[in-house]
Amino acid sequence: VNPPLWLTWWAKLIYILVSISIIYLILHAYKKKLDLESLYTLEKKNHEQEQELNQERLRFYTNITHELRTPLTLILGPLEDMQKETSLPAKQAQKLSVIHQSALRLLNLINQILEFRKTETQNKKLCVSKGNIAPLIYEIGLKYKELNQKTRIDFQIQIEKEEMLLFFDKEIITIVLDNLISNAIKYTEQGRVTLSLYQTMRNEVAYTEIKVSDTGYGISAEALPHIFDRYYQESGKHQASGTGIGLALVKNLVTLHEGEIRAESMQNEGSTFYISLLTDNIYPNALHADSTEPIQEDTNQEASLEYPQETTLDTGKPILLIVEDNEEIQKYIAESFANSFEVLTAYNGEEGKQQALSRIPDIVVSDIMMPVMDGITLCRQLKEDVRTSHIPFILLTAKDSLQDKEEGYEVGADSYLTKPFSASLLRSRINNLLESRKKLIAQFQTQSVLGNQADLKEKRIVIAEALSKLDNEFIEKITLLIEENLSSEKIDITYLSDKMCMSGSTLYRKMKALTGLSTNEYIRKVKMQNAERLLLEGKFNISEIAYKVGMNSTGYFRQCFKEEFGVSPSDYLKQIIQS
Missing domain, CATH: 3.30.565.10 (Histidine kinase-like ATPase, C-terminal domain)
Structure with missing residues (x-):
């Protein structure tokens, strides 16, 4: 019996050939898929390597330009100082001008590379x-x-x-x-x-x-x-x-x-x-000038103020602490301010912190990029320590992006200066900060002047807003300690420094920096303010008030009251009644 058509030998041969063809096509397609995947992986890896190489190139350029800003500071700063000298011969002044123009051109090239880097990494903000x-x-x-x-x-x-x-x-x-x-x-x-x-x-x-x-x-x-x-x-x-x-x-x-x-x-x-x-x-997605205006104003202060005749916190000059790991820049700043300040120096943030805690300087100028402890960390730690939270802090850096500046201000920096800078610009920033502190002290010292109580309240609000939260808490705690022991004769700098867990000298410098008064002068001021309150209540005579504020001598009390308010207690009452 002949087999059916689909079971003939040639039909079976066709089945075998078709099966082999299908298997071949499947394997060929699978191999092609593997080749494509391998090619894609290779292309992706090559692309990533190319991107990484490009990023490394840009990072190298950025690091080089940052490093160049340091010697540029030491070129442009002294050059600008020398150009201000009127005694230079015309020929020498011309040569200095050529050097200055060349240095500025180099700075512009560096800035261009940095700007390009920021745009390439999407760090530049509109x-x-x-x-x-x-x-x-x-x-x-x-x-x-x-x-x-x-x-x-x-x-x-x-x-x-x-x-x-x-x-x-x-x-x-x-x-x-x-x-x-x-x-x-x-x-x-x-x-x-x-x-x-x-x-x-x-x-x-x-x-x-x-x-x-x-x-x-x-x-x-x-x-x-x-x-x-x-x-x-x-x-x-x-x-x-x-x-x-x-x-x-x-x-x-x-x-x-x-x-x-x-x-x-x-x-x-x-x-x-x-x-x-x-x-x-x-531009709904961009930054608008109103949101960044305070930073812009602070980082572009005009270099036009004369150096203020700042009252020193001791009997000597104001203390300037310079924290900079580059010895040449450190020396340049120190020499520029040696006549006006007692200059302290440190090579990293850790050394700077120890100097700040031991000497309580009037102002700190610090680089950001330093070994051991950077400037941002130093600023944060000093601003979080009650002993040093009042000290104005200026950051120096080769970075000039808005994000870098915001980071500095977030940790409490008072000003930001981009390298390269001149000594005159740095002096202007220091002057402005010390002048602001001087005005705050003047506001504080006029609090007790005889006048409208609403005005005095407004002054206290202004002072509270100008001080940091930590400094406000410090003043409030000191005042509370004095008022809780108002009638005690033993309350003095030793008592307060013990309660505030700081040395007498640290407390003295802190009080001087915040109020312009020594610790003992502030104790007397608080006592006189309370004496004024008791006097206005009308329940006690002058001798009783003197005793309540810890002064056994009525004559001494009258003298202190007059120094504080400009009039004796009895005349003060008469003026209040007449007004």
Whole structure:
């Protein structure tokens, strides 16, 4: 009997061949999948390695630039001090000016690298405020017009309207235009460089546009699409030296500003760059100037105050503590302030803390990046210690981002100074802080002057707001200890220092710094304030009040009362009755 068709030998052969084909296709597909996965993993790993290499490169640049800020401080600071000397010969002054300009150029390059690093790592934050952008553009253009040393270049500023209101970040606009204008001048030997500001409409959307154009060498058609790529530099006979990050930084900053940038160029005819900002953009996701204004005001104090004749907390000069691991900078600051302060020095935060606790300085200037203990930790620990919480604290750093500054202010720093800095700027910051402390002391010392009680209450509120929480608690505790032992003759600095768990000298310096009074003078002040209260109650005579505030001698009590209020107790009562 012949087998059915599907069981014939050739049918079975077909079955075997189909099965083999299916198995082959499955294995082939599986192998292809494995190859694709392997290729994807390899590509991903290569991409990660490339990103890591790029990050390492940027981190290296950042670290180098941070390190360069320290010697720049030691170059620019003394240079600015020397330039202020009127006795220098004209020839020497000219040489110093050349050195100063070169150092500033180096600083600008360093700042450019740091800004580029921040934009690449998304650490640069947009901070806008609404205002008239026209004066800023004119001011930037005027700077380059006045400093232009190429006599064959005609620098022009064209502003469409005197008032153009929109939200913008002043710092970003300045950095972008500094790069574009300096490039335009660099690559133009003769002709014209034009900075323009105008408003335009595209697709029914309002734009405020900034244009920088020149009649220089221009950019080739092949290079034009790549000019905003990082590290890209066009090869050509007119190519100047540079880092290849200037236009990449400009692109990143304009993008951060939610704007657009485009370039047009023809070789040997010139180039034009257009920056377009949305006129009606309110930037809901950006920082606004109102939220950062206190920090900006504090970190940009004017260097115009004269050095205050600060009353010393002992019989000598005010004490300045410098905490800096770089010996040259430490020495530079110490020598700059040696005539005005008793200068203490420390090489790290731990040494600085010990010096601060043992000497209770009037002000502390500290670097941030130090071994053993950094400046942020030092500031936090001193501000959290009742013995040192009142001391004004200035942080020095090579970092200048908003986040870094916020970290410093969060731990209680009173001011922030970015390297490189000059001794005159640092002196101005110190003066401002000491002057503020001096005004607070003056407010404190006028509390007991005979006058309107509402005014006195207002002064106490002002003082409480100016002091930190820890310092307010300190004053309240001291006052409470005195009032609880008001009639005791034994209450003195020894008693209070024992109760406050600090040495007599530490308590003395703390009281002097906060109130301008010695501990014993403050004890007497509190006693006289309570004597005034008892006098106004009218229940006791002068002898009884003197006894209640711990003074057995009525004559001594009258003398102390008169020194505090300017009149004797009886005359004080008469003035109150008459008023």
